[in-house]
Amino acid sequence: MKHDPDAAASAPVHRHSHWLHEALATDADVSPSLRGAARADVAILGGGYCGLWTALEIKSREPALDVVVVERDICGGGASGRNAGYVMDLWAKFLTLRGLCGAEEAIRICHAAAQCIVEIGDFCRQHEIDADFRRSGWLWSASCERHHRPWGQTEEALQRVHCAPFIELSRSELCDKYGLRGAVAGVLQPTVALIQPAKLARGIRRVALDCGVRIFENSKVTQVRRGPECRVRTQEGTLTAASVVVALNAWATIFPEIRRGLAVTAAEACVSARVPEMLAKLGWAHGPGVTDSRRMIVNWRATPDGRVEMGKGGGGLAFGSHVAGRFDGGAIRVRQIVEEVALAMPDLKGIDIATSWMGPIDKSFHGLPAASRFPNDENMFYGCGFSGNGVGPSKLIAKILASLVLRRADEWSSLGLAQPLQGTFPREPVRYLGGRCVLAAMNRHDRLDHANQDAGALTRWLVSKMPGSIVPPGAAPDERNTALQEYTPK
Numbered sequence: 157m158k159h160d161p162d163a164a165a166s167a168p169v170h171r172h173s174h175w176l177h178e179a180l181a182t183d184a185d186v187s188p189s190l191r192g193a194a195r196a197d198v199a200i201l202g203g204g205y206c207g208l209w210t211a212l213e214i215k216s217r218e219p220a221l222d223v224v225v226v227e228r229d230i231c232g233g234g235a236s237g238r239n240a241g242y243v244m245d246l247w248a249k250f251l252t253l254r255g256l257c258g259a260e261e262a263i264r265i266c267h268a269a270a271q272c273i274v275e276i277g278d279f280c281r282q283h284e285i286d287a288d289f290r291r292s293g294w295l296w297s298a299s300c301e302r303h304h305r306p307w308g309q310t311e312e313a314l315q316r317v318h319c320a321p322f323i324e325l326s327r328s329e330l331c332d333k334y335g336l337r338g339a340v341a342g343v344l345q346p347t348v349a350l351i352q353p354a355k356l357a358r359g360i361r362r363v364a365l366d367c368g369v370r371i372f373e374n375s376k377v378t379q380v381r382r383g384p385e386c387r388v389r390t391q392e393g394t395l396t397a398a399s400v401v402v403a404l405n406a407w408a409t410i411f412p413e414i415r416r417g418l419a420v421t422a423a424e425a426c427v428s429a430r431v432p433e434m435l436a437k438l439g440w441a442h443g444p445g446v447t448d449s450r451r452m453i454v455n456w457r458a459t460p461d462g463r464v465e466m467g468k469g470g471g472g473l474a475f476g477s478h479v480a481g482r483f484d485g486g487a488i489r490v491r492q493i494v495e496e497v498a499l500a501m502p503d504l505k506g507i508d509i510a511t512s513w514m515g516p517i518d519k520s521f522h523g524l525p526a527a528s529r530f531p532n533d534e535n536m537f538y539g540c541g542f543s544g545n546g547v548g549p550s551k552l553i554a555k556i557l558a559s560l561v562l563r564r565a566d567e568w569s570s571l572g573l574a575q576p577l578q579g580t581f582p583r584e585p586v587r588y589l590g591g592r593c594v595l596a597a598m599n600r601h602d603r604l605d606h607a608n609q610d611a612g613a614l615t616r617w618l619v620s621k622m623p624g625s626i627v628p629p630g631a632a633p634d635e636r637n638t639a640l641q642e643y644t645p646k
Contacts, residue, residue: 203227417577432462521579
């Protein structure tokens with residue numbers, strides 16, 4: 157596919173995101189590549205949020221351990237520098253969590269994930285990381301009548317266990333306070349934060365180095381030889397370690413044990429030219445990050461320098477979940493993203509786009525992250541499956557991974573997310589061909605909903621096959637994908 161000729165065709169396209177280019181303007185330090193032979197107590201593959209948080213967790217508990225991070229690009233070059241910067245918890249996934257591990261454990265997980273937001277803010281202040289951390293909140297909106305209150309079942313289930321993370325907003329509040337003149341409903345979660353994601357990744361990297369973590373950047377892993385001691389090969393070196401943690405996000409699918417449990421999809425994003433006067437007029441310059449209630453969710457937020465960042469998932473599917481170069485470069489659906497955002501916030505219609513980018517998402521079967529030991533490998537571990545919500549939960553998964561690596565039986569190793577990836581996707585080529593059909597059906601259903609038209613039986617059936625997410629919007633109660641919301645591992 158080519159870029160839509162009307163969709164910001166003149167906007168420059170970079171291999172890295174707008175966020176990372178902005179971060180590198182003040183922090184261009186790059187660690188050396190792995191060359192020759194090296195040894196470590198713990199080798200962590202992946203220098204994004206999950207890998208760096210895990211390195212810090214291990215060092216904080218066992219300072220004498222030699223922890224090494226190996227990154228194929230530079231820290232922040234992957235998903236940690238390309239995401240929208242929503243520091244979220246897991247309350248919106250409560251129904252799925254309840255089905256996975258019961259209500260009591262789901263509540264414990266949600267509270268722990270919420271605490272991670274606080275800890276990230278404290279971490280930035282303590283280490284003077286200028287990552288624009290602000291508790292602006294998250295606004296979950298609906299922009300057509302058929303998507304009215306998709307959070308209803310989740311909200312009702314939370315009320316029954318005396319938890320109330322969401323605040324219901326009236327139409328007048330959505331319009332007058334947040335500029336969402338096209339929204340029909342919305343709830344606000346005020347505890348969610350926004351952040352400059354690449355600056356956070358680079359800041360965690362700096363702190364990790366200061367704590368004695370060794371980092372090798374521009375060191376693509378080509379082979380992992382398992383055994384009593386693991387041997388990690390890169391293009392120019394070899395690292396031998398007693399334990400290995402795989403924190404590679406979508407790139408973790410190079411391991412067969414992980415590949416069946418993840419689907420790799422594309423997320424696309426763009427950022428506008430500076431429009432501070434417009435944002436000030438809307439009263440949204442410091443407002444919440446927003447998502448709509450499509451099956452293929454679109455999100456948008458204001459940046460501290462007066463821009464609007466917008467993004468959308470589900471733009472493509474990797475064959476065999478192999479991440480290739482097609483997940484780099486500029487976004488394909490810029491025009492579609494802007495048009496969908498403008499349905500809820502008409503003032504953004506026709507906004508000038510400065511640049512765009514894309515990246516892969518590691519979509520798990522139930523939409524939740526997991527941390528576990530590899531089957532039949534006592535000294536290899538993985539954390540993945542963030543499904544587009546990794547900024548906050550990556551810190552929680554890192555706590556679990558640190559406990560697993562250190563063989564500690566504690567509150568983290570016993571957490572409900574400390575288990576293997578649940579469910580498997582079909583084998584190829586059924587996974588790819590079927591996935592393309594499901595993605596097309598989801599987009600088609602969204603378009604029909606906004607046109608107030610009914611979807612056909614085939615479209616509805618295909619949509620019912622989508623992996624776990626927040627509650628599918630606009631569906632009648634008996635049409636909701638209960639099997640995925642109340643997923644029970646086999």
